[in-house]
Amino acid sequence: QKEVEQNSGPLSVPEGAIASLNCTYSDRGSQSFFWYRQYSGKSPELIMSIYSNGDKEDGRFTAQLNKASQYVSLLIRDSQPSDSATYLCAVRGYGGSQGNLIFGKGTKLSVKP
Amino acid sequence: GAGVSQSPSNKVTEKGKDVELRCDPISGHTALYWYRQSLGQGLEFLIYFQGNSAPDKSGLPSDRFSAERTGGSVSTLTIQRTQQEDSAVYLCASSLDPTASSPLHFGNGTRLTVT
Numbered sequence: 001q002k003e004v005e006q007n008s009g010p011l012s013v014p015e016g017a018i019a020s021l022n023c024t025y026s027d028r029g030s031q032s033f034f035w036y037r038q039y040s041g042k043s044p045e046l047i048m049s050i051y052s053n054g055d056k057e058d059g060r061f062t063a064q065l066n067k068a069s070q071y072v073s074l075l076i077r078d079s080q081p082s083d084s085a086t087y088l089c090a091v092r093g094y095g096g097s098q099g100n101l102i103f104g105k106g107t108k109l110s111v112k113p
Numbered sequence: 114g115a116g117v118s119q120s121p122s123n124k125v126t127e128k129g130k131d132v133e134l135r136c137d138p139i140s141g142h143t144a145l146y147w148y149r150q151s152l153g154q155g156l157e158f159l160i161y162f163q164g165n166s167a168p169d170k171s172g173l174p175s176d177r178f179s180a181e182r183t184g185g186s187v188s189t190l191t192i193q194r195t196q197q198e199d200s201a202v203y204l205c206a207s208s209l210d211p212t213a214s215s216p217l218h219f220g221n222g223t224r225l226t227v228t
Contacts, residue, residue, distance in 0.1 A: 032214055034216055034217075042221075043204055043219040043220060043221050043222050044156070044204075044219050045219070046216045046217075046218070049214070049216055051214060088155070088156065090217075100146075100158060100161050100169060101146070101158075101217055102158065103148075103155050103156040103158075104155060105154065105155035106155055
């Protein structure tokens with residue numbers, strides 16, 4: 001059973017701080033990794049994707065991937081109240097399950113003004 | 114349209130009735146996915162279509178659930194003899210192709226309430 005694990009939170013950070021969101025996955029053959037943001041009552045929207053070990057930066061967001069340790073993280077710099085949402089980690093498999101995206105249950109982030 | 118379109122946005126039905134949920138993917142996207150999300154829970158994979166290949170039905174929770182995709186575009190998820198535990202938001206997503214680097218784009222979902 002392929003699994004994606006996230007701390008459910010809530011993670012509370014003050015405005016302007018760095019928020020760090022973590023995710024581990026069980027399938028060592030996983031090929032691609034995505035972070036989605038989901039506001040309450042809304043559908044998930046793509047924030048970042050990462051496919052190779054290391055860091056990938058996009059504005060205030062940095063995704064980090066370590067395939068040896070099977071974890072992926074998302075850093076949000078200069079956190080804003082508008083970043084308050086649930087962040088979903090998603091992992092795409094390899095081979096027969098390549099098309100399917102497995103989601104974690106999400107980490108709820110609260111940014112306090 | 115520019116995004117994934119789902120209808121209806123809300124559906125209230127009585128226990129035991131059948132329901133059909135519709136998804137119109139982004140034009141040109143070959144892969145289509147159905148997930149459901151119960152209140153406060155994560156996304157549960159239901160079924161995945163890719164082109165003309167046999168769908169991956171491994172996530173369907175029971176034989177009351179079925180889905181089809183006609184002409185490689187629009188998809189319909191059917192739930193027969195609905196139960197209260199079927200109440201959830203049903204999300205459809207599409208991707209350009211099923212390769213590793215192709216992200217999913219979600220519709221706004223159908224909120225199903227079974228009374």
